[in-house]
């Protein structure tokens with residue numbers, strides 16, 4: 198088992214996550230190449246959409262913190278590798294900066310965060326996160342969701358920073374937050390953890406994790422859709 202795990206860790210994106218990304222490619226593209234992201238990238242974004250997204254995302258991130266804390270707790274109880282906890286703890290630490298960043302960014306755009314009303318897609322997504330916090334949910338299922346949630350933002354915002362993108366200067370800071378290389382490294386660490394765990398998991402748990410992966414993608418698409426403003 199030891200040797201097998203090493204082989205998986207040596208290469209990037211080999212394992213269950215790769216299989217799923219291929220199998221559910223269209224949904225994944227729906228989540229990572231959403232019209233809102235494409236409009237940031239091509240410079241045609243309507244700023245009211247951006248502001249709507251920013252305000253809603255602040256609310257989401259506040260609910261995301263206890264979710265990540267619950268993944269940390271599961272790692273401590275259930276993981277067979279002590280370094281998982283350190284990767285997840287790094288995620289918790291960066292969320293502290295992220296909340297401060299949202300406040301600064303909101304004031305830059307003249308958004309009053311205390312006045313934001315969460316929309317249905319946001320409430321649905323937060324409720325889904327809450328369901329994953331239950332102690333009944335396996336660590337493998339929760340870490341899979343965590344990896345997927347972070348990776349959608351990484352792939353989406355990194356796309357807005359690629360050569361040839363026409364992202365406006367005032368939006369680059371947002372794109373950097375999730376699109377930067379070190380966030381990319383962190384997502385790959387989460388992916389390696391997920392793959393290592395999935396390799397040892399029963400078929401039943403692997404199927405549960407796949408369902409949760411797909412549901413994350415669907416929630417992410419609905420979340421981007423909120424920026425259109427048709428509640």
Ligand SMILES: Cc1ncc(CNC=O)c(N)n1
Nearest residue numbers: 254257258261346347350420
């Ligand atoms: C809706 C959504 N999905 C993923 C992220 C990225 N994780 C933490 O910031 C996010 N901010 N918002």
